[in-house]
Amino acid sequence: MFVDQVRVHLRAGNGGAGVVSYVRSRGKPKGKPIGGSGGSGGDVYIAADDAVATLLIYQRNPHHAAADGTHGRGDLQHGRRGDDLVLKVPLGTTVYDDEGTMIADLVKHGQRVKALEGGSGGGGNAAFISSKQRAPAFSEQGEYGDSAPFTLEMRLLADAALIGFPNAGKSTLISTISAAKPKIADYPFTTLEPNLGVVSIGQREFVVADIPGLIEGASEGKGLGHEFLRHVERARALVVLLDPSPLQVASPEEQYRVLLDELQQHSDELMARPRVIALAKADLAADGMDTDLLASSIGEDAVFSISAVAERGIEPFLHAVADAVDRAVREEPGREGFILHRPVREGFDIIATPGGWEVTGRAAERATRLDDLTVADTADFVARRLDRLGVDTALREAGAVTGDEVRIGDLVFEFTEPDDEDLDTSGQPPEGGGEE
Ligand SMILES: Nc1nc2c(ncn2[C@@H]2O[C@H](COP(=O)(O)OP(=O)(O)OP(=O)(O)O)[C@@H](O)[C@H]2O)c(=O)[nH]1
Ligand SMILES: [Mg+2]
Secondary structure (H helix, E strand, C coil): CCCCEEEEEEECCCCCCCCCCECCECCECCCCECCCCCCCCCCEEEEECCCCCCCHHHHHCCEEECCCCCCCECCCECCCCCCCEEEEECCCEEEECCCCCEEEEECCCCCEEEEECCCCCCCCHHHHCCCCCCCCCCCECCCCCCEEEEEEEECCCCCEEEEECCCCCHHHHHHHHCCCCCCCCCCCCCCCCCEEEEEEECCEEEEEEECCCCCCCHHHCCCCHHHHHHHHHCCCEEEEEECCCCCCCCCHHHHHHHHHHHHHHHCHHHHCCCEEEEECCCCCCCCCCCHHHHHHHHCCCCCEECECCCCECHHHHHHHHHHHHHHHHHHCCCCCCEECCCCCCCCCEEEEECCEEEEECHHHHHHHCECCCCCHHHHHHHHHHHHHHCHHHHHHHHCCCCCCEEEECCEEEECCCCCHHHHHCCCCCCCCCCCC
């Protein structure tokens, strides 16, 4: 089976934690802080790689994660950064985020998009030494790495798509001109999934797609309409196969009119693609149908007469298809691919909850992820960090009053409105107040 869309669940690495550690010397229980910081978690990239042919592996195995950073240690030993995860995908893969926004179109080998950011490592107590804080007794935990589902879609580009009514002989044709061996039968809708085959003619090679048959109303979803048209969209050139068999309900002229009509209904752009028209099953028509007459009655320059079963007329027809593909490649605007760069969201949000308030956002959550909030020093430090971010002011403006419950990440505390005299401070505690 041919997989062209998968949903993967990816996770960036968590940051390692920082630690609290002090130089120990005899008689002095606490010396200089030497707790190392944690390493950051690995990022997640999605990268086009020409050694990967399909998305099949991800359908079987959709969960992937980058490595976590390791924790810091004493003696100022910092943790190691976690290895990045690089998810290799075939050239021509488009990446959608969970909201359905296309974040990248990866068409060239090595082109890649950073899908998720690893968590930062937490600072060790050595990272928090300052003039006011000579021996910080706290360290930070690592941030969680981001995680999210993504949809990968592989736009399989066939060079030419075989278009025709059900039973027109599309599968029979691809089985004679390539190694593809789809099921062939004398009833409509034998082909339910596209089959691709590589055709060699002279020095040239191209990929042909045999797709489900098309009937009147396909553009409104009749038959296998939408499936059909989705695959036609991806082809550079179109091969229209007309079936002169008396078993077809419509004449070749009528078939051509219906086919073109449906293509146009679906998208005007399809009408501009180079196309080659062939009358199939030439061995059936005893007296041979006049293809010149057919061409002029449908307003085209030429109609090829071919028989896949009798292998008649195939070679000139294939040269014409190869020419059409070449023409399409030349006219193609050249897909450069793109990667969407979005600003990292700064700041925080305040959400009213049934029990009180919740503060979300990376900076605010990070500010509270310290190691032991039961230590007074640590709690003070967190309070100052939140104040500096403007969280207190924002809560007050949102209507928080003393006694309301506030949640930030894992931390839950009671809101306290500042005393009047505190209101004119810039968020810094008064000099010498409360420290050490
Ligand atoms: N006589 C003759 N019969 C053919 C030729 N090509 C195909 N057929 C017959 O036409 C019927 C339909 O052939 P398929 O190749 O399955 O047609 P299809 O267009 O793929 O049909 P769907 O997949 O149902 O859309 C089968 O019975 C084939 O044997 C041909 O060149 N000559
Ligand atoms: Mg078929």
